[in-house]
Amino acid sequence: MKKIWLNRWFSVAYHYVNLIRGNEDGKQFVFYGTHPNIDHVSLSACDFKETEPEVEGEEYIRFCLDFCKRNGIDLFIPRLHMELIAHHLDRFEEIGTRVMVCGNIELLESMMNKEKFYLSLEGKGVVDIPEYRVVNTAEGFADAYRELSQSGSRVCFKPTESEGGMGFRIIKEGSGDPLKELYGWVTLETTFDEAYRTLSSVERFDDLMVMEMLEDEEYSIDCLADAEGRLLTAIPRRKSEGRVYHLEQSGELLALSNRIAENCRIPYAFNIQVKYNKGVPKLLEINPRMSGGLYITCLSGVNIPYLAVQAAFGEECRPPEPEFGIKASYVEQAVRLDRFSPESGTPQL
Template sequence: MSAPERVCRVWYNSAFSSIANVLTLIREADHAGRFHTMYTHPHAHTPAAGAAHEFHLEPKGLTAADYVDWCLQFCREHRIDVFAPAKHASALSAAPGRFLEHGVRVLSAAAADQLDIIDDKAAFYAGVDLPLAPPPDFRIFKDIAQFEAAHAELRPLHKELCVKPARSVYGLGFSVLDEERSSAALLLAGASYRIGLGDLRRGLAELETFRTMLLMEYLDGYEYSVDCVGANGHLVAAVARKKLPQPGQGQVIDMRADIVESCAKLAADFGLSGMFNVQFREGRGGLRLLEINARASGGIGMACLAGPNLPYLALVGFVDGHEGFGPEQLAVRDGLRVGELGTAVALP
């Protein structure tokens, strides 16, 4: 009788809330018990604590360099085989050799320099080449003079404009410019993600200089979120969701050829691996690229209802190679309508 296959010990460090779905999906698909998952977070009561086989606390307040050292020590103590970083991903992706010395393979979405470009939308938009879905028309600004110059260029070309930081997550800092109402009027009207143009101008003038911001054309069409699995620049699997604007209508799996082709090109251009997410939105000029997220999206559970178990494919493919995946593992139920319900959990 042959000896049982050694269990692969996999560590996911502190991540966004979607990590709970990622861990749950892996455990549901791992019928042979090949993988022992661990999750770490600086807060003991994180809702994702129970999603992995093991949960451990992370230290708080470490610099990126000190955090890399702590991760190395954690890998040694817990005999980690595969490390999939989210927190301080760029610093950890820059040190794969240090981990490999201890037998640990680092599953990163991209090389450190590419992750830094992806995270900076000003650099990302300026350098990306995507003919089927180019980025929105945009200008950068760091003071009121640059804002006024950018506004004078873009406003005659587009019906509405918006602003957002070059570096941000969850859409924090995004607002559509309203040329008629003040921010107070917008607040009282319950108009979210909008800011009065006059109020913005006054505020920017008071700040003098600030972090890099983007002034962009506002895209008012359908938004698409595409969860993907890559392998060294090759797109292995993708599930595209079209977000419907009406509340309660859910989302629709829409495998548009231009979207899938665009994701394949982005994977090749940025050398993407593991799990990543690409956001698109339609405007008057057609489909536009919004961003790449070097992680699973918040809607990963909905995407996987359409067929491929993307987190499991990403992990198994990294360990074994993706060549063995068959059509039954990659087939997508195009046109499926999906939605999401909140689930209550008892916290540790």
Template sequence: MVVNGNADMNRILDSKADSCSYIREHELCPVPHMELITDAGDFERAYRIIKEQYGPSHHVCVKADRDEGGITYRRLYDEGAPKTFSGDIYFRSFAEDLKSREKFSPMVVMPYLDEPETSIDCMRTPGGLIAVPRRKIDTRITELRFDADLIETARKISEAVNIEYPYNIQLRPLDGRNVFMEINTRMAGGCYKAGLIGCNFPQLAVSYAFGDIIDTEKIISGFKNVMVGEVAAAVIV
């Protein structure tokens, strides 16, 4: 197994609030306003703050501060921003649910970002940073796009957090610019798509663990903007 050995940094990045504070304090990337809540009163105050900052029509979302795969994620609505999809939860109902609990794990309240996520698969090597930005166009099409601003953001974050082995940076557009969402200190599920342009992250992790020489320059020289499609087909078994 290959894992990052920087325990202190892992603890920071495991918390959405702490990781966003770290990114903001070190001026690595714009960060959306986020409120950490620990009781029902905090929630209603945080909800009002987000609405005031981003406008009454902007949706608000809530999720556990320490979460994996968005399991606890909920999008909220109120009378000023009515329900638009089945996963929405009425703000007042969510507040009443929190009041009914004796206690709950810390949560973050922040603006809902509805534009497509950019996920940057990264790995530091002795020869430099390998960074592959990808963005889902739809459920079956992903764009690998080596935008200079995305690569520079990945570089700045990589130098600051100093993670060993492959990891993943998540960004989303907000008000015309990409903002930081979180870092997964592991390979993302979609990193295999970089293999189509000569970057096999699982193999690179194994090579790094065994001390093999990684030709970073050669790998990066093969990078190009491409669209990756996934096709499902019936087979006889």
């Protein structure tokens, strides 16, 4: 049986492991998981789990290589430190471990930095890019806000290097009612004055991308490619109200996915995020890994995690035609961890 290791993934890796384990070919795998928190729910889907050290750089690479050698890992699916690991693929190959990561270092690094990636795509006719400015001073932030808001757009901002929605804020007009807001829901909105005051507290800050607010439908397109980056399937997932998603067949978005795949050649599983503004789909970002909502997309009948594993092992994978027109949601699920002693708080085997 092939051995697969996932390092410090999000909790949704629980679903990835079970999707790969429940593959339609009946192939059996042994799963290893590591995380600094031994009780992280992603580990409960694995056959073996271990506490991961919180180290970086060469020390982390040595930990990974040792883990693979100790456990005879056949395939390593990293989430943490993907760029670092990609720089050392030859060292994993030497010990017989395949790594499911984009090996094009320049491409991978650009996808991790929104400004670099936008610049790499501009003018190529691949995908529309939002209007944006990159700033690292309060005055630069103020200038960018003025320029973008004068065009009639609402404005938002986000760090050029961040994951998911971390650091994303929408600049709202007016000051609002602070007391009412204190008693209301926590939102992603802030005023220009609040943001400017905070950014003015330092001389320079890490790069922020100030950009036009895209007001219309948001899509997350889960993609599967072979090891050479040839696109095999793309499934658009539209975010609706609350936790509701729609798996939709969109010729426009499938064509967009094909253009990105042909231009970038991203292997295995990756995710394209776009948002419409005035009828035009504009790129938010591309995640060169399995997305957080991929398990919802797999309701289409396409087991992308398993097919990506096949591609990583160099096997031929033929995804079925996805089923579209599906409305889906999700609920919390109780997952049993180890038994523990109430007196000592220690796990009981």
